[in-house]
Amino acid sequence: xxxxxxxxxxxxxxxxxxxxxxxxxxxxxxxxxxxxxxxxxxxxxxxxxxxxxxxxxxxxxxxxxxxxxxxxxxxxxxxxxxxxxxxxxxxxxxxxxxxxxxxxxxxxxxxxxxxxxxxxxxxxxxxxxxxxxxxxxxxxxxxxxxxxxxxxxxxxxxxxxxxxxxxxxxxxxxxxxxxxxxxxxxxxxxxxxxxxxxxxxxxxxxxxxxxxxx
Amino acid sequence: xxxxxxxxxxxxxxxxxxxxxxxxxxxxxxxxxxxxxxxxxxxxxxxxxxxxxxxxxxxxxxxxxxxxxxxxxxxxxxxxxxxxxxxxxxxxxxxxxxxxxxxxxxxxxxxxxxxxxxxxxxxxxxxxxxxxxxxxxxxxxxxxxxxxxxxxxxxxxxxxxxxxxxxxxxxxxxxxxxxxxxxxxxxxxxxxxxxxxxxxxxxxxxxxxxxxxxxxxxxxxxxxxxxxxxxxxxxxxxxxxxxxxxxxxxxxxxxxxxxxxxxxxxxxxxxxxxxxxxxxxxxxxxxxxxxxxxxxxx
Numbered sequence: 001x002x003x004x005x006x007x008x009x010x011x012x013x014x015x016x017x018x019x020x021x022x023x024x025x026x027x028x029x030x031x032x033x034x035x036x037x038x039x040x041x042x043x044x045x046x047x048x049x050x051x052x053x054x055x056x057x058x059x060x061x062x063x064x065x066x067x068x069x070x071x072x073x074x075x076x077x078x079x080x081x082x083x084x085x086x087x088x089x090x091x092x093x094x095x096x097x098x099x100x101x102x103x104x105x106x107x108x109x110x111x112x113x114x115x116x117x118x119x120x121x122x123x124x125x126x127x128x129x130x131x132x133x134x135x136x137x138x139x140x141x142x143x144x145x146x147x148x149x150x151x152x153x154x155x156x157x158x159x160x161x162x163x164x165x166x167x168x169x170x171x172x173x174x175x176x177x178x179x180x181x182x183x184x185x186x187x188x189x190x191x192x193x194x195x196x197x198x199x200x201x202x203x204x205x206x207x208x209x210x211x212x213x214x
Numbered sequence: 215x216x217x218x219x220x221x222x223x224x225x226x227x228x229x230x231x232x233x234x235x236x237x238x239x240x241x242x243x244x245x246x247x248x249x250x251x252x253x254x255x256x257x258x259x260x261x262x263x264x265x266x267x268x269x270x271x272x273x274x275x276x277x278x279x280x281x282x283x284x285x286x287x288x289x290x291x292x293x294x295x296x297x298x299x300x301x302x303x304x305x306x307x308x309x310x311x312x313x314x315x316x317x318x319x320x321x322x323x324x325x326x327x328x329x330x331x332x333x334x335x336x337x338x339x340x341x342x343x344x345x346x347x348x349x350x351x352x353x354x355x356x357x358x359x360x361x362x363x364x365x366x367x368x369x370x371x372x373x374x375x376x377x378x379x380x381x382x383x384x385x386x387x388x389x390x391x392x393x394x395x396x397x398x399x400x401x402x403x404x405x406x407x408x409x410x411x412x413x414x415x416x417x418x419x420x421x422x423x424x425x426x427x428x429x430x431x432x433x434x435x436x437x438x439x440x441x442x443x444x445x446x447x448x449x450x451x452x453x454x455x456x457x458x459x460x461x462x463x464x465x466x467x468x469x470x471x472x473x474x475x476x477x478x479x480x481x482x483x484x485x486x487x488x489x490x491x492x493x494x495x496x497x498x499x500x501x502x503x504x505x506x507x508x509x510x511x512x
Contacts (some may be wrong), residue, residue: 152320152321152334152336152339153336154336154339155339155342156339156386156389157341157382157385157386157389158383158386159320159339160372160373160377160444161323161444161445162382162444162445163378163444164378165378165379168323168326168444169323169325177382181379181381181382181385185381190385193382194385194388194389196341196345196389196392198342198345199338199342199356200337
């Protein structure tokens with residue numbers, strides 16, 4: 001599972017940096033390195049771009065896993081160069097940004113947008129397959145999640161927009177319910193699809209979601 | 215006053231419905247004109263609910279004008295824009311103002327419409343909305359709380375008889391019937407042989423089926439629909455027939471084709487009625503019915 005990110009436009013990064021001229025850049029050695037949005041190469045590219053905006057880059061670092069608590073130790077290690085900066089530009093996902101912001105008293109600004117938590121189904125091909133809805137229905141849907149894989153997160157079968165197994169909103173996407181139907185049919189379990197699924201509980205864990213494990 | 219739509223459905227009459235699309239804005243002239251044309255022509259008038267996810271004057275608003283003009287509205291209700299609270303609340307208001315028919319739809323995707331960045335809801339799907347209507351009729355809301363004054367609706371749904379693959383759609387169709395759908399208005403159909411096969415299947419269920427008739431206005435439109443609209447198949451023979459129409463006569467040909475299809479569906483007893491979607495050409499609905507040999511509701 002990877003946190004899937006996309007780089008923000010330079011214009012938006014610049015907007016966040018108004019009044020902040022000295023920048024320290026932090027990338028992440030895990031997800032954003034895999035997705036080539038915040039690894040070493042992208043951090044070095046960002047360094048040049050920020051310098052092109054007349055920013056002073058006081059240093060940079062690629063922390064092994066930005067969302068991990070070990071990031072605290074990495075920030076202590078880089079303390080001098082960070083102290084010289086007026087802010088940190090993070091090239092991790094939003095979890096890394098928040099981890100860093102908790103450790104630092106300077107602004108931590110995201111250079112990336114966090115899109116979804118995805119599984120790499122083949123190299124470079126990331127799919128969101130779980131929306132963490134709080135009540136798993138995979139037992140009724142042949143192991144394919146309609147809450148995530150159906151554009152309208154329908155629970156009782158396909159909408160009328162499906163066409164030849166494709167989703168109406170994007171011909172490159174499969175219709176989740178056609179996949180579910182085919183797999184249930186192959187398993188001889190179409191009766192499961194005929195079962196009515198009631199409206200989902202949207203408040204299984206009301207937001208913000210917290211779990212305490214003792 | 216028009217006969218209640220449920221009474222029409224229960225009669226042996228070949229049922230005819232049509233629909234109007236409310237405007238984007240508060241200039242209601244065209245919508246009111248369309249209501250005037252349709253009110254004495256068809257048994258009930260659907261009002262679309264932000265059709266194709268384009269923000270418009272509300273379906274419920276259109277329904278109230280239809281009521282004012284003494285006709286029978288069918289409120290189309292999609293699950294795209296409202297959560298269970300808002301949907302139930304609108305059902306209460308609609309009932310209180312005399313709207314007695316609701317067509318329960320999942321709704322088009324937000325991204326095909328004109329507010330592409332908007333949040334979509336889809337907390338419910340069409341079958342869940344149908345069950346919500348029935349639960350409210352039994353006196354309780356979805357939270358299980360007692361209603362002070364209930365509702366009663368003639369509730370319907372849709373089906374796509376030309377879907378590929380078809381079986382998942384049929385499973386959903388059966389779920390809608392089980393959920394209490396009294397009538398079904400289908401997606402546009404053009405191949406009457408395919409549709410008759412679908413009806414052989416649908417006849418097993420206690421539900422009235424109205425075939426969807428979308429007026430074809432040109433060979434180009436017919437070709438576009440069959441190539442681009444999911445669940446619509448226009449046979450080549452119809453496309454050729456429209457293409458062969460003399461210049462400026464394509465609309466008349468489309469009216470003739472729609473009328474011919476309706477006459478066949480009626481005369482051969484293939485289904486219980488038709489739902490005519492003229493998509494902006496509501497003026498010609500009476501012509502379509504005349505071409506079918508049907509002269510008005512009465």
